[in-house]
Amino acid sequence: MRVSREQMAENRERILETAATLFRERGFDGVGVADVMKAVGLTHGGFYGHFTSKDDLAAQALGRAFANANRWTSEAKAADPQAPLQAIASRYLSPSHRDDPGHGCPVAALGCDVVRQGGASRLAATEGVRTAIGGMSAIAPGETEEERRASAIASYATLVGALVLSRMVDDEALSDEILAAARAALEPTQQ
């Protein structure tokens, strides 16, 4: 049956957000079109009225996930203007982020999947990473702009790598140790 224009827009929105979460939780191949639609409360057939294909959805959901996650940077700056990098690290490397991939960093959750993804998804990821680096550069230490940018990239890499490692291991103590070590490495070096 038909729904109102407004309802349809909301449905599309929910499909996108739900997909963004499910993909991060189970990977692109671990989620079917029907799974997403069911989670939203619709049936699989209607999907193609909103998106042209699963790949299309994947690309847009990835863009959404990046947009949500990249907001963390400005939130950190607002929360702790003195040490925004530590604020980000603290949130990014927290057990709650580790244990909830569905609402966290798309790079840590889908990074290696995206590498094998074609076209639109790769573009969305490239744009997302570029934006993330830009945002981190604004809060990274360093005299020159180049220094800050290089430092931002390195910090970003450390965050991503540590989170992936902490999620991989099947040993909570080791997992916590990894998070703590990365947090420590991102503290300002007060020689």
Add this chain to the structure above:
Amino acid sequence: MRVSREQMAENRERILETAATLFRERGFDGVGVADVMKAVGLTHGGFYGHFTSKDDLAAQALGRAFANANRWTSEAKAADPQAPLQAIASRYLSPSHRDDPGHGCPVAALGCDVVRQGGASRLAATEGVRTAIGGMSAIAPGETEEERRASAIASYATLVGALVLSRMVDDEALSDEILAAARAALEPTQQ
């Protein structure tokens, strides 16, 4: 038809190595049992004489990939005893490693896939990561053993994160920049 005992062992070996490469290139879900067997030059039916299931193969292939990759640490120590960490970084963050996931670091290639994998694969990964951290600790800077270990974990995370990011982006200049920034961050801080 039947093959010699020796030939059978070699076949099993080739299945394992081929799977380790294909999984890293295309992900666990991107490779079928038939794909692996075909790449080895056998047919899909014989597979279950060597492994009990695809999951079994995945776990063993992951273990093999870790074993191969963890050898890099000792190779770096042998190649450049003065600066083994820089030797590893140089190899790990090279364009050739970035462009050949099939023969590289299993964390960067399969990290987020493993997180969703159950049982045996998770265990193999945990063991592999533990060994990697142990190997890196031996060449990490620091006064105490704890310092070296924490530093090793952070360096490992930076390597992994940078490689994943460099593979994700669809822009060679940005990709190279990421590799260079991470390499720079791993240089000894000669304050």
Add this chain to the structure above:
DNA sequence: GAATTTACATGATACTGATCATATAAAGAG
């Protein structure tokens, strides 16, 4: 060298999942 074992080939089977064709009922236009 005959008897037995077995690694692999062939060919089901059963299931999942992406996509599409068609139907329907409700929204929006007049």
Add this chain to the structure above:
DNA sequence: CTCTTTATATGATCAGTATCATGTAAATTC
């Protein structure tokens, strides 16, 4: 209020894939 449009539901199709049953010929064994 009627007519037209269309968002979604239902159901089918088609392809891919893990796993298993059975056959066969070559390697071991005695």
